[in-house]
Amino acid sequence: GQQVMQIPQYQHVQEGEDFTTYCNSSTTLSNIQWYKQRPGGHPVFLIQLVKSGEVKKQKRLTFQFGEAKKNSSLHITATQTTDVGTYFCAGPQGAQKLVFGQGTRLTINP
Amino acid sequence: DVKVTQSSRYLVKRTGEKVFLECVQDMDHENMFWYRQDPGLGLRLIYFSYDVKMKEKGDIPEGYSVSREKKERFSLILESASTNQTSMYLCASRPGTSGLYEQYFGPGTRLTVT
Numbered sequence: 001g002q003q004v005m006q007i008p009q010y011q012h013v014q015e016g017e018d019f020t021t022y023c024n025s026s027t028t029l030s031n032i033q034w035y036k037q038r039p040g041g042h043p044v045f046l047i048q049l050v051k052s053g054e055v056k057k058q059k060r061l062t063f064q065f066g067e068a069k070k071n072s073s074l075h076i077t078a079t080q081t082t083d084v085g086t087y088f089c090a091g092p093q094g095a096q097k098l099v100f101g102q103g104t105r106l107t108i109n110p
Numbered sequence: 111d112v113k114v115t116q117s118s119r120y121l122v123k124r125t126g127e128k129v130f131l132e133c134v135q136d137m138d139h140e141n142m143f144w145y146r147q148d149p150g151l152g153l154r155l156i157y158f159s160y161d162v163k164m165k166e167k168g169d170i171p172e173g174y175s176v177s178r179e180k181k182e183r184f185s186l187i188l189e190s191a192s193t194n195q196t197s198m199y200l201c202a203s204r205p206g207t208s209g210l211y212e213q214y215f216g217p218g219t220r221l222t223v224t
Contacts, residue, residue, distance in 0.1 A: 009150060031210055042200060043153070045212040088152060092209025096141065096160055097168065102152040 002027050002093045006101030014109050019076040021104035023089035030092055032065055032072045037103070038085040046087075076106075084108050113137070114203055114216035122222045129188040131219050133201030141204040142184035143213065144168075144176065146197040153200065159184055160207055191223045 003026045013019055023032065031050045035043040047056055049065035049072060056063045060083075062075045076083055086103040093099045117132035135142065141160050145153040145168075155168030157176040165176050173195060177185045184203075188195055198220050202213040 006152075033212060035213075042215040042218050043213075044215070048210065048212065050210070090153075095209070096158065096166070096207050097155060098143075098209060098213060099155075100145075100153040102150060 002091070002099055004089060004091050004099045004101045006089055006104055008104055009102060010105050010107075012107045012109065013079055015081060016078050019079050019083070019106055021074050021087050021089075021106075023072045023074075023101050025070045025091050028069050030069075032069075033090045033098070034063060034072075034074055035088045035090065035100075036085050037088065041085075043088060079106070079108055081108050081110055114201060114214050116199075116201055116216040116219050118219050119217060120220050120222075122224065123188075123191050124224055125192060127188075127191050127223075129191050129221065129223075131186040131188075131199055131201075131221070133184045133186070133203075133216055134182050135184075135203040135214070136182065137203070137205070137214075138181065139203035139205050139214075140181075141207060141211075142178065143202040143204070144174075144184065144186045145200045145202065146170070147200055147218070148197050156186065191221075193223050195221065196223045197221060 033048045034046040037043045053067045054065040060077045086105045088103045089101045090098045114135045143158040144156040159165045159178040175187045200218045201216040204211045
C-alpha cells in the first residue's frame with residue numbers, strides 16, 4: 001500500500017540553528033498536509049500544499065511540495081524553543097483516509 | 111473553534127478487560143477517525159467512520175471495533191485488552207470526506223494494559 005516516509009526521525013539543534021524535515025511518498029499525492037504535535041499534546045494542523053512545486057511560508061516556517069508531488073519538506077529558520085515538538089506530514093490514501101509519516105521529533109538546546 | 115474531546119487522558123486496564131474509549135466532536139463533522147500513536151511508527155489508522163452507523167477498517171483494525179450511533183460520538187472498543195494494545199489513542203474528526211480537509215484531533219488517551 002501507499003507509504004509516506006519521513007526523515008530524520010530525530011533532530012537536535014541549538015537554538016537559532018535551522019531545521020529541515022523531509023517527507024517522501026511511494027505514490028503521487030494530490031495534496032500533502034503538515035501537522036505539529038507539542039510534547040504532551042495532540043497533532044495540530046499547520047498547512048496544506050496542493051500544487052506541484054508549491055511553496056508556502058508561515059513566519060519562519062517554509063513548506064515545499066515537490067514538482068512530481070511525491071515529496072515535501074518543512075524548513076524552520078532560526079529555531080526557537082517554541083518550535084520543539086514532533087512534525088508530521090500526511091498524504092491522502094484513497095478518497096477518505098490520510099497516511100501519516102513517522103514524524104520528526106525536534107528538540108532544541110536553548 | 112472545533113472541539114474534540116476524549117473521555118479519559120489516562121487509563122489503566124488489565125489484560126482481558128473490555129475497554130471503551132469515547133470521542134465527541136462538537137462541529138457536526140461527518141468523518142471521524144481513531145488512530146494509535148507509538149514511538150517511531152507515527153499515527154496508524156485503526157478505524158474511521160464517514161457517517162452515522164458507517165465504519166471502515168483502517169490499517170490496523172485487529173483487536174478493535176467501533177461504534178457510531180450518533181454523529182458527534184465515535185467509540186473505540188477493545189474487546190479483550192492485551193498488553194500490545196498499550197499505546198496513545200487519538201481521535202480525530204474532519205468536516206467532509208475529501209482528503210483536502212484538515213483533521214482535528216482530541217487530546218488523546220494514554221492506555222496502559224497490564
